[in-house]
Amino acid sequence: MCIGPFSLTTKLMADPITPVFLAGSGISAQEDADVALLEACLELSLTCVLEQVERAVAAGARAVFVAEPAANQVYFSPLQLAEGSDNFERYVLAPNRRVAELLASRDVDLLFHCCGEITEPMLDGFCSLRPSLLSLGSSRRLWEDATRVPKEIVLYGNLPSKMFYSDAIMPLARVAEEAAELAARMAASGHPFILGTECDTLHVPEYAATIGAKVDRLLVGG
Amino acid sequence: MSDLVDQIGSCIERGKVNLASPYPKDLKGQEGADEYARQAIAAGIGPERILGACNDGMQRIGAKFGRGEAFVPELLMAAKAMNAVMAHLKPFFAAGTVKPKGQFVLGTVAGDLHDIGKNLVSMVVAGNGWEVVDLGVDVKPAKFLDAVRSHPGCVVGLSALLTTTMGNMAATVKEIKAQFPSTVVIVGGAPLSAEAAAQMGADGYAPDPQGAAAFLAQFAAAA
Numbered sequence: 001m002c003i004g005p006f007s008l009t010t011k012l013m014a015d016p017i018t019p020v021f022l023a024g025s026g027i028s029a030q031e032d033a034d035v036a037l038l039e040a041c042l043e044l045s046l047t048c049v050l051e052q053v054e055r056a057v058a059a060g061a062r063a064v065f066v067a068e069p070a071a072n073q074v075y076f077s078p079l080q081l082a083e084g085s086d087n088f089e090r091y092v093l094a095p096n097r098r099v100a101e102l103l104a105s106r107d108v109d110l111l112f113h114c115c116g117e118i119t120e121p122m123l124d125g126f127c128s129l130r131p132s133l134l135s136l137g138s139s140r141r142l143w144e145d146a147t148r149v150p151k152e153i154v155l156y157g158n159l160p161s162k163m164f165y166s167d168a169i170m171p172l173a174r175v176a177e178e179a180a181e182l183a184a185r186m187a188a189s190g191h192p193f194i195l196g197t198e199c200d201t202l203h204v205p206e207y208a209a210t211i212g213a214k215v216d217r218l219l220v221g222g
Numbered sequence: 223m224s225d226l227v228d229q230i231g232s233c234i235e236r237g238k239v240n241l242a243s244p245y246p247k248d249l250k251g252q253e254g255a256d257e258y259a260r261q262a263i264a265a266g267i268g269p270e271r272i273l274g275a276c277n278d279g280m281q282r283i284g285a286k287f288g289r290g291e292a293f294v295p296e297l298l299m300a301a302k303a304m305n306a307v308m309a310h311l312k313p314f315f316a317a318g319t320v321k322p323k324g325q326f327v328l329g330t331v332a333g334d335l336h337d338i339g340k341n342l343v344s345m346v347v348a349g350n351g352w353e354v355v356d357l358g359v360d361v362k363p364a365k366f367l368d369a370v371r372s373h374p375g376c377v378v379g380l381s382a383l384l385t386t387t388m389g390n391m392a393a394t395v396k397e398i399k400a401q402f403p404s405t406v407v408i409v410g411g412a413p414l415s416a417e418a419a420a421q422m423g424a425d426g427y428a429p430d431p432q433g434a435a436a437f438l439a440q441f442a443a444a445a
Contacts, residue, residue, distance in 0.1 A: 017338065018302070021295035027244045074338065077295040162385050168417040202386045 002052045004068035005095040008045035010075065013038065017075055024080045024087035046095045053102055063109035063132065066099055068092065072116025081121060093125045100129045111135065115199040120148065127153060138198040142182065146191035154192040161197035164214045165207040175214045226262040227275045230255055230307055234279025237299025239306050245299060256306035269314040273351055276304050280349035284432045294342065301345030308348055315353065322353035323442045325376040327369045329357030332390040336383035339411060343379060346431035352438060363397045370402050377441060379434060382411040392422035399423055408437050
């Protein structure tokens with residue numbers, strides 16, 4: 001597993017949103033120092049990710065999960081994208097295409113993850129990377145996404161694991177109900193699907209037993 | 223004169239920070255919120271009216287955000303434009319000419335380094351006339367307690383993005399309430415909800431920056 005090049009870039013900058021937005025409005029690296037910094041960080045990040053992927057493959061990996069949680073509408077304004085901006089293509093899809101090509105050249109599967117809030121064009125963009133599996137966040141209705149995701153891409157997800165810590169918000173029974181409903185809807189869609197959670201089910205010490213019970217329930221009932 | 227005030231509000235709504243800012247493209251090479259604020263003060267326009275323009279601009283972009291007609295990046299640019307105006311108003315706040323509506327102590331809780339949401343809340347709340355004391359990220363409970371001690375009567379805002387730091391948020395709320403029972407605490411962040419906020423003893427939950435501003439407005443009205 002590795003972080004994707006765009007998400008890694010966002011970790012390197014105090015404010016990545018502004019230069020992404022400025023670039024999306026047509027401002028170049030030559031015109032703005034922050035856009036230049038963003039692009040330099042992205043190049044560095046891609047180098048790191050490609051190196052990591054090479055090492056994973058050399059160690060025997062048959063599939064690599066690439067996580068791009070930042071490839072979402074917090075960083076990329078849907079309004080700007082609808083107006084024709086190509087910053088999502090430049091900063092997310094193009095670098096990830098390099099990763100996808102590397103994996104394909106080694107006959108290793110790309111498993112792609114984005115748990116953020118995304119738009120349909122962003123989803124289409126992820127599909128264009130031709131991952132073997134696409135893991136999405138709980139904001140998505142996977143049975144609806146199934147109508148636009150090619151059948152050769154397995155869909156994975158997307159129970160709201162962020163809320164597993166709370167019995168008030170996500171009681172155990174509701175985990176079972178939502179898992180069953182999702183499984184049924186995906187079966188009806190005919191799209192290849194693996195039931196899972198939207199993202200990591202993080203360990204929270206005071207809520208370990210609560211979270212564990214829900215994960216167990218999901219594994220049993222899914 | 224009202225033109226200058228209108229221009230300030232418009233620049234904020236559109237995210238036009240200053241003359242040097244290349245965004246928005248159709249306003250490239252034109253003056254922005256920074257320049258108009260300077261001109262407004264020079265023209266004798268009172269700081270309250272200028273603050274009102276900030277409020278109007280942020281309210282308009284905030285309303286668009288609420289309707290899904292603007293998103294975080296647009297809101298961020300608007301907040302940057304507003305910050306440029308606020309820099310000119312700082313002396314008036316310092317001199318007591320303009321009184322903030324209150325003090326808002328804000329931070330991302332211990333163990334969490336995420337600050338996008340917190341920064342947006344900080345900027346929107348400041349644009350609504352509050353003095354914001356931003357403690358940053360990974361803030362231990364003791365630092366929040368020190369801030370409450372230094373700013374009696376403040377409202378405290380806690381932010382967290384990670385589920386793993388929710389415990390730290392609950393512990394912080396508990397410590398604040400134990401030492402300063404009358405201090406109002408509002409929480410926000412992706413893993414949270416109104417129920418979670420109530421469970422940890424917070425007085426309110428804000429799903430977004432506008433929610434935080436609305437909560438503070440209600441608090442100020444009730445005070």
